[in-house]
Amino acid sequence: MIKKIDPRTKLFLLIVINIIMMGGKISGTFTFFRIIMAMIPFLLMVNEKWYRKAAMYFVLYAYSFSMERYILTNIQTTLLIIILFTTGMISRFLASAMMAYYLMKTTTVSEFVTAMEKMHIPMVIVIPFAVMFRFFPTIKEEWHDIRFAMKMRGILTLKRNPFDTLEYALVPLFMSISKIAEELSAASMAKCLTVKGKRTHIVEIGFSFFDFLLFSIGIFELGIFSFFGGIVA
């Protein structure tokens, strides 16, 4: 088991997966390279012991990819077109989505900030991204409570105008998120976030053997892509 992967490696892999999956061909020798890329999030999730998610991802991806690549090669009916379309979407986006999810879940805010600073990215860009890490779970939490309250008051029914329902859901959501954002900024200021000068970091990030391995795979894939690849034929 690999203990820790550097956030920079994760970010690099995310970019490579995006390029290969969305831009690469789906036929010929390139199939093999696509599969390697698709395997990366799978292996990383197994490494984190997220067996259920990993298995679901594997099955869904394998199904979509084989449907698109081998089974639905002769399209005749509308139904098949729809299936092809969905499987095509899944085989192009799922790997990137899972990689992004993995990145968010396994990177702490401070690791991310440290990594960004090591790449000399200015704080003005880093802080909004760091705050995003924090806001996804906040939105999830708030949304959970709001949906609950709507259910209780009987607002969450199909009988009402869906636009009204949407409004009822979004008003409290935005209200509470903007309130949290304000309070959070105040608290962060009181904790000296806006001090000018270099921050120190208690988390140590750095490249290990596996980072080099993953990086080489990524670079290799990019090389292949620029040589054979190009936009889907």
Next chain:
Amino acid sequence: MIEFENVSFKYANNKSDKANLYDINLKIKSGEFVVFTGESGCGKTTFTRILNGLVPNFFQGELTGNVKIDNVSIIGKKVEELGRIIGSVFQNPRSQFFNVDTDSELAFAAENISMDTKEIISRMKDVTSQLKLEKLRSRNIFELSGGEKQQIACGSVAVMHPDIVVLDEPSSNLDRYAIENLRQVLVKWKAEGKTIVISEHRLYYLKDLLDEIFILKKGRIDEQYTRDELIFLSDKEISEKGLRTLDESCVIIKDKTDKEKNIKQDINKHNNEDSTVNCIEIEDLEYEYKRKDKALCLKKFEIVSDGIVAIIGKNGVGKSTFLKCLCGVYKAKHDRVYKNGKLWPRKQRLKDSYLVMQDVNHQLFTESVLEEVMISMDAKMSDTEKKEKAIKILKRFKLEEFANAHPMSLSGGQKQRVAIASCIAAERKFILLDEPTSGLDKNNMHLLAKELKFLKNKEKTIFVVTHDYEFINECCDEVVKI
């Protein structure tokens, strides 16, 4: 030493000609423990904000007079400069963390001022053992309870070794057990000689710690007492000053055992379909959390009441989950609940009951208070009928002047009353409240108690999950422990 000389402050969005805080002259010696209290909106939070610099840097407005810490004026200093010497703990545990994991949060402020990493790590170790945070290290903050979050907030302050700690209503989202943990932290800080300034409604946990208490009224200091003077005030005097009780050590349970039995017998005899809920029997209620290590499991549990029932219980036994299962929003794994001897299925419970959540912000959906009350009403009624009825309800709750105001512009106590008003409009018989008094001052707590008694007379059954013994003593007929 902290000195305030003729300080007054007015928020930029305050349109009236009266300042939010004025005529403040006081001295706080080093190592003193000072409490500011008073009704909601009296200016006690503003006071703490002046100290940590959020006023006027973040919350803008007009600040006059002079504030000095150790003979150096802090007027014009930035929040981040003050952050080096003053630690701040805020009211809402959900919105004071920049990080998602606890370790990063403990180190966060120290990292920001470029403290040496070895120093930070050794301080974190010390703070962990001093404040007993072992169980909270390396955890996801979103999985912690409000009390645990507030402990991390204290921990992250302690790592900075500040001389002064400012706390703004730190207990308002906490239950009794969490408040006790907070008190332990304050005891340690006081022993270390830190100057502590705290704004707070609930005084019972501070009464043995404070050196001086200031009672604010409409923006100025109305009265001030030392600890000895405060203890000699009678309960009546405390109450007249609009303060929460100093003694919350016990619940006085009114003796109702005989009456209870009578009710039960009545029910068994008639088994009538009376719409009020007199007896709730929970034969089997089991709810599994997503994290499999916890579950709520109630078997053979009975609540008999003809009024207001308080539900108390230790932290983490699942009181809130119990309410959510009971009002039918959560689907329990096993769910067998009887009302007055008859099976009361989940879907029906969902129609019969109404839950006022701890954070009422999540259950107010519309653009005006009037509309808020109207959407809960029977869809068959005409708009004019609805409006008429809504206005009547609003009058009852003294909310008519806010009929056209946006619910989110109201104060916490008012929002809660809007939620209760909309529950009356929905004509539900069974009302559940989750920690309704946690952020309320004496006055609002009184009002709430009055409303609940009014509802009781309207033949509603009310369940309140609460840790607030003062509130229980004031209006609850029964106490049930789970």
